[in-house]
Every structure is written in C-alpha cells, then in structure tokens.
Amino acid sequence: MSSLRRSIPTPNSVVAWVAILAVGFFVVLVVTVAGSTEATPSSGQSIEIRVDSTLLHVGEPIRLEVSGAQWLDRIVLRGESRPGSIGAQPIEAPWVPARGFVDWTPTRAGLARWVVTDLLGETLAVRDLAIAPAGVPASGVVILLVAGGLLFGGAGLGLLAASGQDQEMSDSNS
C-alpha cells in the first residue's frame, strides 16, 4: 500500500498543479495583450438584416429590415424558430417586398434564424437572434433547482454514506 501511496501526489501537489495552471492562464492573458489581431469574424456580406431592438422578448413586436439590397422584389426574408433542433418551425411572418421589412412578434423563447435568399434560394445574409422568455419561467426554475439538488445532493449523499461506512468499519476494527 505504501508504495502506491508514495507514487500518488499528495493534496499539496494537486494544489501546486492547480496553481501552475492558474498562473499559466494569466500569463497567457498578459502575454497576448499586445500583438493580437481583432477577434470577431465578419461575414463580409453587403446585404444586412437589421433589428430595431437589442433585447428581444416573447410577445414584444420587433421589426427586421433588409438593408443593402438593390432589388427588394428579387429577395426573400424567411425566419425559422429553434433551427437545427427537433422543435424547429418556420416563422409565420410573410415578406412583402414593397415594404422591405418584416414585423414579427416572437411566440417562443429560444434562438431564431432569419435568412435572406435570392429567388433561386441562394443565401445572401443570415441573422441569428436570441429570444428571451417573457418573464422568468417557473417550470424552468423548478427543473433547474430539482436537477441541481438531485445531482449535487446525490453526490453529497453518496460521499457521506461512503464516509459513514468507512467510519463504522474503522470503529468496528478498533
């Protein structure tokens, strides 16, 4: 047993490793202050989808405007709620070329994708939006708390039970 124990780092060495990791992280942070290029990728598209609000909530109307398009009757703006997920749905907000914008009142929280295509279906611009729920959803809070309580409570319970059993064993041995 002692040989195995000797080969395993003590808690002090674990702390040392964590400290090294933390120092490394901040060294990188400091070292990269100078000389880095701008981080945000850009789409480079001339056509843009503009939104009249930055905080989007369920039930609050927003206007999506297509800018930079030369011929509004040759493009289409379409939306999809929760794209790429099993609950993906097309958004019912018809594009009227004469207006150049779409008024939309989100009915579902989650991500939404708006795409400008030409009449052949080729994508010209994409805008992803995050739609917040109208308020704090009670069922979401309940699941968050229940899941957290179950998982971390379960881990704590398992640890306590194991410690208690060890204690019993050592008591009975002594």
Add this chain to the structure above:
Amino acid sequence: MEIHDLQHDTKRPSGSDPRWSRLGFILAASGSAIGLGNVVFFPANAYRFGGGGFYLPYLVALLVVGVPLLIVELALGREHRRAYPQALRQTAGAPGEFIGWWALFNTGFIALYYVAILGWVFGMLIGALGPLWAPSTALPGFAVDSLPNPGGYFFRMVSGWGPIVFIVAIWTANAVIVRHGAAGIERATRIFVPSMWILMLVLLIRGLTLPGGLDGVWYLFTPDWQSMADVEVWKGAFSQIFFTLSIGFGVMTAYGAYLPDRGSQSQQALLVACLNCGFEYVAGIAVFAILFAFAVVPQASTLAMTFFIVPEGIASLPGGPPVVTSFGLLFFTLLLLAGLSSTVSMVEALAAALRETCNLSRGVTVAAICAAGVVGSSLFVLPAIVDSGLEGNGTLGLTLLDLVDHWAFNYGLLFVGLSQTLLLAQRRRIAELRQAVDSRSRWRLGPAFDWLVGRVIPALLLALIGWSLVNEVKGGLYGSDAAFDAGWTWLSQLAPGAALATWILVPTALAAWLTRRSNRRTCMETSR
C-alpha cells in the same frame, strides 16, 4: 490488504493488481465518465432535442437506466476482480465473454475516432494562441477561397497532415498514463479532474455574467412537452446517458476490479453518476449561456459545437484579444483534459482484458494497443478533400468518422447494455449481484432492482433499438445520400456499407476468436 506496485508486477491478472484509494476511484471513475460528452456533446444534444424537452428524459434515463447499470458493471468488476469479458464469463459463461469482448472492440472503435477528435482539439488549442481568432482562413483545395474562423481554421487544419502528429502525441500520453495501471491513472486523474472542474467553473461564471446569458439557462431547463412526445428525444437521452456514464464500454467493470474490498457499489455508482451529470449540468449552463448571449445557433452536429459554435461564442467575448485568447485556451485545455481522462479508461479496459487472456505484460499490451490506435485513428484524420463545397463533411477522415460514430455510438452501446442485461437475467445472476452489493451497504437495493435490470431496462433498450432500426431501414443506409466531388462519388456507394460491415464483423470475429481461445484453455485446465 497489501497493495503492490504494478511497475514490478506486470503479468498478474487484475485480481491481484493494486486497488484504488477511495478518492482515487472517485476521481478515476468520474474522470472516465467526464469527457467530451459532458462539455460539448451534452449541450449539442440538449439543443438538438429541444432544450428543456431533453432534460427531463435525460434525468429519467439517468435514474432508470444509468445508475442501475452502473451498479451492475461496477459490481461485476468488484465481485470477480476481472476485466469485463472475464467477469461476464464467470457470471454468464462463454456467451458472456463474447459480449464482453464485443463491447471492448466497439469501445476500441470509439477510442480510435475519439482520439482523432482530441487530435483536432490539440490543433485548435495551438490555433487558439493566435491564428484561430483571425477573421478568416484561406482554404486551398476547397470550392471557397476562404471561410470565416473558427470554421476556416478547422477545415484548413483537417485538410492537412498536422493532426497525425497530434494523434501520435495523444496516444503516447495514453500509453504513458496506462503503462502504470491503476496507480498511473489515479495519479493523472488527481490532476485532471480538479483542473477540469476549475476550468469549467471559470467558463460558467463568465457565461452567466454575460448579458442575456441567463436566458440560455431557462431554455435548457424549461420543459417543452411537445418535444418530449417524440421518441427520438428519448433515444437521444438514453444514448447520452450510456455515453456519458461510460456504460457499455466495459470500462466501469475494469475499474470495479480495482475497488477496495470495503465500500458499496450502489453508493459508488450514485456518487460517480451524480458527479458526472453534475459536471454536465454545469457545462450545459455555461455553454447555453454563451450561445444565447451571442445568439449563436448550434448546428445538429456535436463536432460543430466543439469546433465552431462554442469557439464562435468565445470569439465574441467582450474584452478584446487577450480575453478571447485566454478563454479559447481554457476551453480547449478543458476538452483535452476531459478527453484524455476518458481515453485512458478505454485503453485500460482493453489492456486489462487482453492481459488476462493473452498472458502479456502490461507494457507490451499497452504499447500494442496504442500502436494499433495510432494506425486506426490515422484513418479518421485522412486529409483528402472529398467534398470541396463543404455540403457534408469535407474530408475523407471526417466522413469515415461520421459513419463509424453513427453505428458504434448510436447502436453499439445500447446493444451491449441490452445483451448484458438479457444475459444476466436469463442466467438469473442479477439477484446474486444485488445481494453481494447489499451485503456491503447500509442501503438496500431490494428485489425491485432485479425487476428493473432484468425486465424494464431490456424492454426499454429493445424498444429504442427497434425504433431506430425501423427508421434506419425507412431512411436508407446512413451516409448513402452524402454528396461527394467528382472522383469520390464511389464513396457514397461503398463507404456506408463498408463502415457498417467493419463495425459488425471486426468485433464479432475478434470476440469469437478470443472467446474460443478461453474455451480451449478452460478445457485444458479441466482435463488436467
């Protein structure tokens, strides 16, 4: 109990190998369970299956299938002090050993492409020092001249030979750690697991403090009853639980063989499952907060989540290049540590079993596995561009990875879980295992456990596999509708069938050969 140093004891079966310390087991088992599956696959699946619509089925799968099967796999190892095939042989005879070997070779397939993914993670980690955050990367050989990063950087990397070097490095790290057996794994996980928790907590705090980050949390946890009515969501939740808890890999039985004499597998299973899923809970919150704060839509693919979506969110972090670079390095380091702590468990499961059957030294066994691993993983990083328009997977390696992952992950793990429970039920061994676990625990599992493991779980798994196969038949062979460039179109006819045949035949042939070898040895020992 005298525990020996494995370095001087390379030929003994796992029955006399050193045992974990209690903390060592918790770290090693949770390190095995915590992997890429927790950090990126879980958020990707959670988004794909409807956020809150996924979380409740996931919790049900954890409690109904995850924890009970984890208890069974740990108890098998603890009772027999053997690796997975040998423990199943002692419990359920030669068919058990066959299933055990089949499971380990299925795990081998997963390890091969898992290391390939880790190789790319390594490449992205290097890229995170600078080039990954440039606006775009030129893509010679593709239909597009350049692509915005991080996608551009990723495809430039996978269409070159660099990842071969990275997978050699990953397999070497696996060899170094597993070479020293339980002691080596315990030593590594004592560093890896606490580091992973610290790095994940940093990401969590950053995610939650972003404006709008909390909305992502509500999306993850608010139940969507409409999604939950879809069987695909339940299949996704059960597959996630198998993958995330390392069930059906043979890993937990191998680790169970090194458990100390005292201690209950019901408590250990609960602890490991809760720590693992607790990590996933934190990772889900962190990733969803980042996705919603920057309105980044995750694609259906888990690889897209790893290499494009989360890095895209990190690239948008306020604070400029130093913050972006630091959090990029933090994220890819986290993935690398999580992945490595999982691959060592897969290598250990196979090494322990092969060592027992083939009577090889640990060093030779581990070296052989890792050498074969380098060759196998290289197939998944082949840089030939087969789809220059990036309509599908882009390179040959990614295409092969997608095909093998579909079978080994979606079907292999569920199939092993089903076979194992059916076999144990048919041989009436579940009650024996349960009584052995109960004898060491203050908690009693009770006869309901036998009914759950012997009846409910096989019925659930059978229904899920059956449902998937029906859809598979309806939709055509997976991958046969993929589009390839001229000169590579033959791939759509050949590759899907070849991947399926390889996945079925190679593990089956090897499992049959090794089981027959054990049968012969048993006959010789009996006749003596």
